[in-house]
Amino acid sequence: xxxxxxxxxxxxxxxxxxxxxxxxxxxxxxxxxxxxxxxxxxxxxxxxxxxxxxxxxxxxxxxxxxxxxxxxxxxxxxxxxxxxxxxxxxxxxxxxxxxxxxxxxxxxxxxxxxxxxxxxxxxxxxxxxxxxxxxxxxxxxxxxxxxxxxxxxxxxxxxxxxxxxxxxxxxxxxxxxxxxxxxxxxxxxxxxxxxxxxxxxxxxxxxxxxxxxxxxxxxxxxxxxxxxxxxxxxxxxxxxxxxxxxxxxxxxxxxxxxxxxxxxxxxxxxxxxxxxxxxxxxxxxxxxxxxxxxxxxxxxxxxxxxxxxxxxxxxxxxxxxxxxxxxxxxxxxxxxxxxxxxxxxxxxxxxxxxxxxxxxxxxxxxxxxxxxxxxxxxxxxxxxxxxxxxxxxxxxxxxxxxxxxxxxxxxxxxxxxxxxxxxxxxxxxxxxxxxxxxxxxxxxxxxxxxxxxxxxxxxxxxxxxxxxxxxxxxxxxxxxxxxxxxxxxxxxxxxxxxxxxxxxxxxxxxxxxxxxxxxxxxxxxxxxxxxxxxxxxxxxxxxxxxxxxxxxxxxxxxxxxxxxxxxxxxxxxxxxxxxxxxxxxxxxxxxxxxxxxxxxxxxxxxxxxxxxxxxxxxxxxxxxxxxxxxxxxxxxxxxxxxxxxxxxxxxxxxxx
Numbered sequence: 273x274x275x276x277x278x279x280x281x282x283x284x285x286x287x288x289x290x291x292x293x294x295x296x297x298x299x300x301x302x303x304x305x306x307x308x309x310x311x312x313x314x315x316x317x318x319x320x321x322x323x324x325x326x327x328x329x330x331x332x333x334x335x336x337x338x339x340x341x342x343x344x345x346x347x348x349x350x351x352x353x354x355x356x357x358x359x360x361x362x363x364x365x366x367x368x369x370x371x372x373x374x375x376x377x378x379x380x381x382x383x384x385x386x387x388x389x390x391x392x393x394x395x396x397x398x399x400x401x402x403x404x405x406x407x408x409x410x411x412x413x414x415x416x417x418x419x420x421x422x423x424x425x426x427x428x429x430x431x432x433x434x435x436x437x438x439x440x441x442x443x444x445x446x447x448x449x450x451x452x453x454x455x456x457x458x459x460x461x462x463x464x465x466x467x468x469x470x471x472x473x474x475x476x477x478x479x480x481x482x483x484x485x486x487x488x489x490x491x492x493x494x495x496x497x498x499x500x501x502x503x504x505x506x507x508x509x510x511x512x513x514x515x516x517x518x519x520x521x522x523x524x525x526x527x528x529x530x531x532x533x534x535x536x537x538x539x540x541x542x543x544x545x546x547x548x549x550x551x552x553x554x555x556x557x558x559x560x561x562x563x564x565x566x567x568x569x570x571x572x573x574x575x576x577x578x579x580x581x582x583x584x585x586x587x588x589x590x591x592x593x594x595x596x597x598x599x600x601x602x603x604x605x606x607x608x609x610x611x612x613x614x615x616x617x618x619x620x621x622x623x624x625x626x627x628x629x630x631x632x633x634x635x636x637x638x639x640x641x642x643x644x645x646x647x648x649x650x651x652x653x654x655x656x657x658x659x660x661x662x663x664x665x666x667x668x669x670x671x672x673x674x675x676x677x678x679x680x681x682x683x684x685x686x687x688x689x690x691x692x693x694x695x696x697x698x699x700x701x702x703x704x705x706x707x708x709x710x711x712x713x714x715x716x717x718x719x720x721x722x723x724x725x726x727x728x729x730x731x732x733x734x735x736x737x738x739x740x741x742x743x744x745x746x747x748x749x750x751x752x753x754x755x756x757x758x759x760x761x762x763x764x765x766x767x768x769x770x771x772x773x774x775x776x777x778x779x780x781x782x783x784x785x786x787x788x789x790x791x792x793x794x795x796x797x798x799x800x801x802x803x804x805x806x807x808x809x810x811x812x813x814x815x816x817x818x819x820x821x822x823x824x825x826x827x828x829x830x831x832x833x834x835x836x837x838x839x840x841x842x843x844x845x846x847x848x849x850x851x852x853x854x855x856x857x858x859x860x861x862x863x864x865x866x867x868x869x870x871x872x873x874x875x876x877x878x879x880x881x882x883x884x885x886x887x888x889x890x891x892x893x894x895x896x897x898x899x900x901x902x903x904x905x906x907x908x909x910x911x912x913x914x915x916x917x918x919x920x921x922x923x924x925x926x927x928x
Contacts (some may be wrong), residue, residue, distance in 0.1 A: 273338065273398045274378050274429030276346040276675035277318050284313035284673070287332050297328040297341075306332075318343050323376070323427050342376065344427030345420060346676045347782075349413035350443065350668070351683030353436030354719070354767055354774075359414050360407030360545070363769045363832065372406035376426075377417045379409045382433035385666035386656040388463045390446070394670035398429075410434065412682055412719070415775025416782075423779075424787050431676070433667045435657050439686040440697050442663040448704035451925035452697075455660040465653035472650035477570055479647035480606075484570075487642065489527065489606040489635050491555070500531040500630065501559035501600035503593075510628035516551070516612035519603060525634030526609055533600040534627045536618050538592050546587040548599065549617040554610025559600040560587055599623075602632070607646050620833065658686075664704075672708055677786065678715030678751075679705065680778050684739050685721065685766060691738035692916045693923035698742060699749050700925065717753040717781045718743060720907065722761030722768050725892035727828070727841075731853035731861040733917040736892040740908050744797075753781035756795050759905045762829045763893050769832045777904070792816040795904035801886065801911045807876040808854065808886050808911070809869075817901025819868045821848045824897050840895060849873065851896030853887045856880045859914055861887065873898065885912035 275281050283295050287306040295302045295314050298321055302314040321343040330336040349355055359365055359372075383395040399405045406414065413430040421428045435442075441455050450456040484490055499505055513521050513532070524530055539546060550558065558566040566585050587597075599618070603610035616623040656662050687694050702716050720743045721736055746752055755777035760770045768774070783789035796812040796819060803809075812819065827837040844850055849866035854877050864877045864886070875886050889896040889908035898906040 273340070273380075274342045274344050274346055274427050275316075275318060276677055277321060277343050277426065278675050278677075279317050279319040281316040281318045281675040282313055282673045283316060283328075283330070284311070285330065286310045287312055291332045293330065293332045295328065295330050298322075298324075298326055298343075342378070342427040342429070344376070344429065345424065346429040346431065346674070347413075347416070347420075348431045348433060348671070348676055348679045349410050349416070349682075350433045350679060351681050351719075352434065352438045352686055354685070354722075354771075355410055355412055355432075355680075355682035356434040356436050357411050357767055357771060358407060359409050359411045359771075361767075361769070362411045362771045364772070365407065368772075369403055369406045372401045372403060372414075374402075374418075374421065375400045377401040377414070377421050377428055377430075379413065379417075379430045379432055381408070381410075382431065382667050382671070384435050384657070386442075386659065386662040387666035388459070388466055388656075388659070388662060390665045390669040392670055394667065411771035412775045412778070413680070415772045416680055416779045417775075419776045419779035420782060420787075423783050423789060431671060431674070433671065434682075435663060435667070437686055438657050438663060438683075440683060440694065440701055441660045441687075442658055443668065443683070444661060444697070444701045445664045445669070445704045445708055446661045448700050449660045449664075451700070452660075452922070453926055454922045459660050462654055462656070462659045466656055466659075469650065469653050476647050476650055481570060483646050484606050487606075487638055491529065491604045491606075492633060493529070494632055497557075497559065497564070497602070498562060500533065500602065500632065501564075501598070502562040503596070503598045505533075505598075507628065510630045513627050513629045515616060515624055515627055516614050518609040518611040519554075519629060520609050521629060523631065524609070524629055525605075525631055526637070527605050527607060528634035529632035530603045530605065530610065531600060531630050531632055532603065532627055533598055534623060536597045536599055536621075536623070538594055538597065539619060545589050546592060546618050548585045548587060550585065550601070551612055551614040551616065552601070552603070552610065553613055555604040555606075556610070557602040557604075558585060559598075559602070560591060561593060561597055562600075563591070606635070607643065620831075668705070669708070673710060676709070676711065676714060678717065678782065681716065681718040682774070683718075684743060685724075688721070688735045688739045688918075690918055690920065690923070691735055691742050692919040694739055694742035695745055696923070696925060698746050702746070702749055702752065713751045715751050715753070715782065715786055716749070717755065717778050718746070719755045719757055719774055719778065720744065722757040722774075723759070723893040724761045724763065724766055726763055727893050727895065728891055729841075729843075731863060731887065731890065734891050735918050737890045737894075737908060737910075738916060738918050741910065744907050744909065747797075751785075753778075753785065753793065754907065755781065756905050756907045758889055758894065758896060758908055761893065762831055763838070764831045764836070765833065792900070792902035792904060795902075796898060796900050796906035798888070798907070798909040798911070803883060806881050806883065807874050808883050810873045810875065810886065810911075812871065812873070812906070814904075815871050815900050816904070819871065819873065820899045820901055821868060822897040822899045824850060824895065828895070842895065849896075849898055851889045851894050851898065853890060854880050854883050855885050855912075856882050857884055859885075859912075885910070885914070887912070 304312040417428040780793040784793040794814040830836040843863040847865040852866040854864035887910040
């Protein structure tokens with residue numbers, strides 16, 4: 273555990289009503305009495321505390337001893353998958369992990385929990401950075417913490433509360449998010465479905481169990497999994513099948529138990545294991561090289577047309593053979609054939625073809641009239657992790673009032689289609705977190721979305737560019753900062769593997785603004801424009817030693833995991849700067865020439881004699897090369913307000 277070095281560090285808990293509690297830490301002895309609900313809290317003063325390690329005792333009717341506590345800097349790391357992305361999936365992971373032993377860097381990973389109402393408790397545990405654990409740290413969080421720890425010298429704790437694929441409205445508190453009528457209505461619609469679903473699920477399981485018993489269709493394994501799952505198992509009697517879809521073929525039963533197996537070559541790169549994505553509709557047992565790694569049952573609620581939401585298993589490097597590996601899956605299917613709802617994958621490799629199937633046993637047919645009596649599956653409610661306020665309630669609210677230094681945030685991909693709304697939603701989230709935490713305007717630093725998706729030949733509208741603009745506009749909120757990553761994305765991978773640069777750019781902001789370190793922390797940011805002589809002159813702040821035009825490579829990254837690149841085609845090949853577009857009063861955009869002139873940039877095009885507006889890096893995946901002398905990229909921007917491709921009638925809160 274790491275506690276924030278601050279003058280007020282809350283320690284709280286629950287006991288019997290009226291119970292006297294004593295908290296002892298670093299020479300401080302504080303007392304409290306539990307209220308009528310059993311809640312108690314005290315506040316330590318750790319402003320001048322030494323880093324430790326230290327022990328804390330909490331004593332009432334019982335005594336709790338917490339050991340190995342450090343005092344340092346605590347940052348919350350939150351957002352969606354790019355914040356959740358772990359170190360072992362990044363560039364250079366093996367070397368980073370091998371040299372990562374440092375007990376002064378720790379992470380508390382909050383267990384994924386979506387809740388319709390504010391929760392009081394959260395599960396998770398603190399781990400110290402080491403070759404055995406660092407691979408599971410948030411990569412952005414780890415590189416941020418490592419840079420801070422190296423520069424400041426204090427212990428750094430990361431509270432990682434993130435969930436892939438989730439929108440900002442899920443991370444905003446109830447009162448704040450319900451200021452948007454559409455999200456208030458969404459909560460009113462979703463909460464009853466979520467509350468009713470567990471009982472419907474239990475009823476379904478009971479009814480299906482009864483139907484199986486009535487029709488004598490309990491699973492009856494032969495007990496010899498090895499002859500189906502072993503790497504060297506004989507293949508006589510197996511038949512070929514293709515996935516996805518129902519596992520059906522001549523010689524396979526409609527109901528009973530069926531085995532599938534497929535040979536998988538070892539990955540070219542080590543260090544990340546093999547994530548198996550198996551969207552199975554059925555009761556499955558999954559084997560890797562003959563070893564059982566996962567099993568589901570009726571209580572897990574797959575089968576009979578239900579597809580598990582997270583059929584993902586990760587095979588560690590230690591279990592991967594150098595020659596060949598065998599994935600085997602046993603499907604128990606009491607009513608109808610098992611199926612795959614989508615193409616299974618091993619990492620990025622589709623596992624569509626090359627499957628073999630074989631019957632283990634078959635149930636005798638039942639009449640269609642009896643089959644129709646099998647219970648209908650209750651509809652699963654919408655993914656609750658995406659529901660308004662559900663993640664704030666389950667993964668943020670229980671952390672409050674834990675003392676923190678600030679927040680780092682990497683999110684926005686799931687809001688790109690509503691980028692215009694993000695202009696108000698993101699600042700609302702920031703202000704709501706600060707209000708609920710009660711620690712004033714703590715630092716809130718965020719990652720601007722990286723370049724992603726195919727490159728375009730012509731300038732035009734872009735949802736991702738509008739989202740980046742919404743993020744940049746959030747810099748008007750006090751104590752915010754933005755790490756631009758427009759130069760480290762990948763066109764076919766929404767998860768750029770260069771998380772080191774991202775984390776360290778966030779750390780530079782914190783070092784400069786919160787730890788009095790003289791380091792550049794921002795690339796050029798557009799400030800103003802002037803029109804004259806058929807050209808537009810742009811002024812910037814954060815030039816840090818001057819503006820520079822970085823040399824463009826011959827190829828750009830398509831997917832670094834596979835080493836895939838593509839030739840870079842320049843839109844303004846004779847120009848010093850790339851990525852600028854210009855238009856006249858007709859609002860027809862063309863690629864422009866641009867050059868650096870001192871602390872300014874001059875933009876023009878022979879096709880636009882009377883320009884009125886300029887855009888820079890205004891695309892999902894732009895080609896651009898404006899930097900400052902510190903090596904930090906300019907933030908994308910536009911000087912116009914001609915319209916918003918993502919604007920809808922429901923974008924504003926009711927109070928605005």
